[in-house]
Amino acid sequence: MALKVWLEIMQQAAAGSGALLLAALKQAQVTIVRRAGGESVQHGIVLFSQADAALLRVLPALCQQARVLAIAACGQPLSCAQQRAVLAAGALDVLLWPASAIDAGQVLARLQRWQAVAQLLASDGVRQHLVGDSTAWRGLLHHVVEMAAFSQSSVLITGETGTGKDVLAQLIHRLGNYAGDFTILDCATLSPELAGSELFGHERGAFTGAAGARDGAFALADGGVLFLDEVGELPLPLQAQLLRAIQERKYKRVGGNSWQPTQFRLVCATNRELEHEVARGAFRADLYYRIAGWRCQTPPLRERQDDILPLARYFLAELAQQPPPALDAAVREYLLLRDYPGNVRELRQTVTRIWHRHCGPGPITIGALPPEERLLAPCWPDEHFEMAVRRALHLGLNLSHITRCATDMAIRLVLAEEHGNNQRAAARLGVTDRALQIRRKAAACAAQLALSTQSTQSANEIAPT
Numbered sequence: 185m186a187l188k189v190w191l192e193i194m195q196q197a198a199a200g201s202g203a204l205l206l207a208a209l210k211q212a213q214v215t216i217v218r219r220a221g222g223e224s225v226q227h228g229i230v231l232f233s234q235a236d237a238a239l240l241r242v243l244p245a246l247c248q249q250a251r252v253l254a255i256a257a258c259g260q261p262l263s264c265a266q267q268r269a270v271l272a273a274g275a276l277d278v279l280l281w282p283a284s285a286i287d288a289g290q291v292l293a294r295l296q297r298w299q300a301v302a303q304l305l306a307s308d309g310v311r312q313h314l315v316g317d318s319t320a321w322r323g324l325l326h327h328v329v330e331m332a333a334f335s336q337s338s339v340l341i342t343g344e345t346g347t348g349k350d351v352l353a354q355l356i357h358r359l360g361n362y363a364g365d366f367t368i369l370d371c372a373t374l375s376p377e378l379a380g381s382e383l384f385g386h387e388r389g390a391f392t393g394a395a396g397a398r399d400g401a402f403a404l405a406d407g408g409v410l411f412l413d414e415v416g417e418l419p420l421p422l423q424a425q426l427l428r429a430i431q432e433r434k435y436k437r438v439g440g441n442s443w444q445p446t447q448f449r450l451v452c453a454t455n456r457e458l459e460h461e462v463a464r465g466a467f468r469a470d471l472y473y474r475i476a477g478w479r480c481q482t483p484p485l486r487e488r489q490d491d492i493l494p495l496a497r498y499f500l501a502e503l504a505q506q507p508p509p510a511l512d513a514a515v516r517e518y519l520l521l522r523d524y525p526g527n528v529r530e531l532r533q534t535v536t537r538i539w540h541r542h543c544g545p546g547p548i549t550i551g552a553l554p555p556e557e558r559l560l561a562p563c564w565p566d567e568h569f570e571m572a573v574r575r576a577l578h579l580g581l582n583l584s585h586i587t588r589c590a591t592d593m594a595i596r597l598v599l600a601e602e603h604g605n606n607q608r609a610a611a612r613l614g615v616t617d618r619a620l621q622i623r624r625k626a627a628a629c630a631a632q633l634a635l636s637t638q639s640t641q642s643a644n645e646i647a648p649t
Contacts, residue, residue, distance in 0.1 A: 364408025
């Protein structure tokens with residue numbers, strides 16, 4: 185897939201570097217496109233000379249359109265605080281260049297890496313097994329895919345129960361193209377008496393009942409991935425044994441005398457806060473730092489509510505073994521407003537109960553809801569909406585701004601769900617087709633005017649730290 189990128193020059197002082205970069209990218213056969221040209225482009229470059237307030241106001245909107253590389257072509261270095269502010273505004277990386285000097289190799293390396301990650305994210309191996317398009321979920325997947333494909337580091341996955349830690353571990357195995365298997369060991373089920381055998385295997389006659397030799401998890405995972413689920417449940421004596429084997433990549437079978445080599449990628453998961461366990465002496469610090477070469481945390485379902493209906497449809501498709509029936513509006517409302525203490529696992533169980541009560545053709549209706557739950561009336565606005573409004577007020581936004589943002593967000597979300605169909609979106613929003621068209625055109629013009637004005641502004645106000 186050819187590399188395509190748009191280039192935005194935010195201040196005129198960076199124009200010289202922009203011309204040089206443009207020529208270098210074209211020479212490297214990178215296609216430069218217009219940012220607002222209607223073409224879907226996943227990568228963008230923002231060239232600026234000052235990390236001022238104008239830049240930080242524009243950058244979040246640009247970063248919603250693409251993965252953005254920010255380049256400071258300013259002759260004087262940006263402070264650490266200013267670089268952090270640019271990253272906080274949404275840029276994936278910040279390069280610091282002297283005025284009128286470029287390093288196209290830096291840019292190409294990042295674009296190629298991001299392109300490779302984007303291709304993996306769009307592949308069937310990811311899209312068919314990891315459902316969701318919320319900001320929290322997409323951000324997590326981007327980091328997991330990059331780490332899985334471009335490193336061999338050990339991985340520690342943390343998060344609440346039912347958030348898909350095991351699914352991410354399986355993704356790491358698929359993307360790594362390992363010759364060996366994906367070996368799972370549930371540490372919560374290990375008994376002290378049999379733990380050595382489960383981990384390292386045993387020789388015949390090693391203990392009562394050992395009628396034959398048996399491979400353990402370390403042998404089975406050779407050449408593949410060893411997934412230690414609920415690693416926080418391991419007792420301290422077993423943690424010491426595990427640490428030695430992980431460090432040396434060698435183990436002895438129970439009752440054996442020879443050391444056996446093994447090579448695997450280690451992935452661990454836990455719903456415990458292991459830093460707290462280390463602080464109170466319940467988990468070895470040396471083992472923690474050995475298994476946490478790279479960390480990620482799965483978001484709870486309450487932080488990815490945009491994914492509830494897509495996940496529900498995915499589970500229905502699995503149950504139906506064919507295109508699933510539609511969900512009636514009352515059922516959609518129930519699923520969206522319900523609490524899920526068990527996260528995605530609880531959503532799956534809820535959808536399964538609804539599916540087994542549904543019968544006949546047509547959409548799934550409110551009668552398929554469990555009797556003990558169908559009369560519950562979840563309220564809206566709920567606590568999440570209240571938190572969003574409270575945060576806006578704390579940021580100093582007035583009622584007009586909050587109302588406009590809520591309206592624009594609703595329009596954007598409905599249009600995305602209706603795949604850009606203006607008529608269906610207008611019907612769902614309770615406005616006329618013409619009114620929605622006018623609103624969309626006004627919002628687009630206002631956004632373009634703001635970007636155009638701020639792109640040429642040479643403000644001297646320095647970004648707050």
